[in-house]
Amino acid sequence: MHRKTVVIGLLGTQLDQRGGFGPGRWDSWRPSVAACQQPDLVVDRFELLHGSAFERLAELVAKDMRQASPETEVRRHVLDLADPWDFEEVYASLYDFAESYPFDTDAEDYLIHISTGTHVLQICLFLLTESRHFPARLLQTGVKPRSTDPLGICSVIDLDLSRYDRIAERFQRKASAGASVLKAGIETKNQAFNAMIARLERVAAQASGPILLTGPTGAGKSRLARLVYDLRRERRVVQGDFVAVNCATLRGDAAMSALFGHRKGAFTGATGERAGLLCQADGGVLFLDEVGELGLDEQAMLLRAVEEGRFYALGADRESESSFQLICGTNRDLERQAALGLFREDLLSRIKLWTFRLPGLAERPEDIEPNLDYELEQASEKLGRRIRFNREARELFLNLATGPDALWRGSFRDLSSLVLRLGVLADGGRVDAGLVRDEWARLVEGWRRLGGACGGSRGTAGESARLAEDRALLEAVLGREGLQALDLFDQPQLALVLRTCRQAKSLSEAGRTLFASSRLAKTRANDADRLRKYLARFNLAFDDVKAIFESSSP
Numbered sequence: 156m157h158r159k160t161v162v163i164g165l166l167g168t169q170l171d172q173r174g175g176f177g178p179g180r181w182d183s184w185r186p187s188v189a190a191c192q193q194p195d196l197v198v199d200r201f202e203l204l205h206g207s208a209f210e211r212l213a214e215l216v217a218k219d220m221r222q223a224s225p226e227t228e229v230r231r232h233v234l235d236l237a238d239p240w241d242f243e244e245v246y247a248s249l250y251d252f253a254e255s256y257p258f259d260t261d262a263e264d265y266l267i268h269i270s271t272g273t274h275v276l277q278i279c280l281f282l283l284t285e286s287r288h289f290p291a292r293l294l295q296t297g298v299k300p301r302s303t304d305p306l307g308i309c310s311v312i313d314l315d316l317s318r319y320d321r322i323a324e325r326f327q328r329k330a331s332a333g334a335s336v337l338k339a340g341i342e343t344k345n346q347a348f349n350a351m352i353a354r355l356e357r358v359a360a361q362a363s364g365p366i367l368l369t370g371p372t373g374a375g376k377s378r379l380a381r382l383v384y385d386l387r388r389e390r391r392v393v394q395g396d397f398v399a400v401n402c403a404t405l406r407g408d409a410a411m412s413a414l415f416g417h418r419k420g421a422f423t424g425a426t427g428e429r430a431g432l433l434c435q436a437d438g439g440v441l442f443l444d445e446v447g448e449l450g451l452d453e454q455a456m457l458l459r460a461v462e463e464g465r466f467y468a469l470g471a472d473r474e475s476e477s478s479f480q481l482i483c484g485t486n487r488d489l490e491r492q493a494a495l496g497l498f499r500e501d502l503l504s505r506i507k508l509w510t511f512r513l514p515g516l517a518e519r520p521e522d523i524e525p526n527l528d529y530e531l532e533q534a535s536e537k538l539g540r541r542i543r544f545n546r547e548a549r550e551l552f553l554n555l556a557t558g559p560d561a562l563w564r565g566s567f568r569d570l571s572s573l574v575l576r577l578g579v580l581a582d583g584g585r586v587d588a589g590l591v592r593d594e595w596a597r598l599v600e601g602w603r604r605l606g607g608a609c610g611g612s613r614g615t616a617g618e619s620a621r622l623a624e625d626r627a628l629l630e631a632v633l634g635r636e637g638l639q640a641l642d643l644f645d646q647p648q649l650a651l652v653l654r655t656c657r658q659a660k661s662l663s664e665a666g667r668t669l670f671a672s673s674r675l676a677k678t679r680a681n682d683a684d685r686l687r688k689y690l691a692r693f694n695l696a697f698d699d700v701k702a703i704f705e706s707s708s709p
Contacts, residue, residue: 164268166205191224265291370513373566376484395439417469542578625650
């Protein structure tokens with residue numbers, strides 16, 4: 156079945172009137188008429204849009220189109236515009252036309268003629284075609300250079316850029332270059348990591364919402380956040396600075412002041428004004444590393460700043476404003492933190508719009524070798540001399556780190572520190588096998604002391620996270636000084652007691668839960684009294700603990 160070719164175009168109130176209304180008009184190039192005269196383009200129907208003020212011209216042009224191409228059916232549509240240079244009015248009018256037009260893409264091919272009308276009309280036609288409101292290709296006509304030929308020239312443009320090999324290659328090269336920026340130029344081999352970076356490249360280049368980077372300590376979250384900023388700066392998405400802070404270093408008034416700024420006299424020691432990190436990041440990127448360490452008050456203010464771009468500095472009676480992209484980093488399970496009441500659920504929902512988990516180097520053994528080469532370059536630059544492995548040393552190191560009998564347990568920081576130590580100790584900058592053995596033994600001993608020696612359980616990361624959550628819970632109840640005064644031996648037990656109290660409706664219920672086994676051997680149940688005395692050891696009371704949890708809930 157023959158598919159019809161349908162052209163939709165605007166009457167050119169100037170160009171289509173060239174040559175006037177007399178017979179001399181046939182000697183002039185008129186875009187709407189010329190579109191129907193092309194030997195390689197058979198137009199079955201032309202939808203001609205025009206204002207009612209140009210009825211006479213539209214009738215003449217339609218007549219000439221039928222005469223030039225008897226097989227072409229010309230339909231006229233009145234499209235009145237108060238101001239053809241008003242973008243909002245033009246776009247809305249063309250949008251309404253596109254929505255009401257009975258497109259039949261199974262039987263007809265559509266071309267949008269963009270050589271007539273004001274520049275605003277042409278732009279709006281392009282945008283509506285690119286967005287597929289007009290399911291069409293573009294038709295461009297023009298005058299032949301140094302010629303008076305009334306037929307002129309024409310070309311059809313398909314906005315599906317995937318059809319154009321050279322353009323597609325450019326997009327691929329740009330995406331590859333962006334991914335290379337995010338990987339600091341390291342040719343990584345881990346497929347999951349490379350897929351994550353490719354997705355992050357698209358998000359960093361196109362989206363402005365918050366990004367959450369998760370993963371174990373030393374996975375490279377801080378470096379990746381900076382590389383995201385570099386990529387966005389290169390693409391001219393941001394103009395401001397990269398501002399970073401480790402939230403684990405912020406507490407109390409100092410946290411509020413560092414993030415949101417303060418006015419003179421806002422608190423003891425505030426002898427002057429401070430702008431705050433959010434203001435410094437205006438127009439740029441704010442990276443909050445270890446965001447799970449922020450207190451609930453800071454979290455509440457941060458939520459409003461992210462959602463509305465406004466916040467109060469300490470002691471201020473007027474709001475400050477800042478527009479920034481937020482990147483957060485954490486090695487904690489924020490979902491679990493939120494369930495424990497230690498992290499606001501509404502803030503978590505806001506910052507996890509784009510979440511990317513960075514695997515640690517221990518999860519990417521195939522990437523140890525390219526990262527080793529990268530660290531050798533970095534160490535050479537720092538030490539001012541070339542650092543290199545001889546063949547035996549390199550083979551030994553890679554076998555120790557990635558071989559079947561040994562697994563790398565360290566982070567990127569471990570690798571960086573190890574290479575730097577080797578560079579300092581190497582005679583003439585050349586690392587030999589003996590030096591590798593010595594430094595490897597030192598590294599493994601360090602892992603052993605931290606509970607992560609080779610051959611140990613891979614559950615240490617989860618255990619560390621639980622210990623961190625215990626400490627955060629205890630600090631919320633005892634305060635920072637109270638936590639520091641608490642023996643490590645007592646911390647997990649008290650944390651368990653506090654969680655139980657939080658879930659219980661009464662002191663007696665909490666006591667029954669905690670002492671369910673031992674109470675069976677007693678002739679007199681005194682669970683509540685036992686729990687009361689236990690809490691008193693830490694200067695705590697059940698009602699006070701409940702009040703603390705209720706006040707800190709989001």
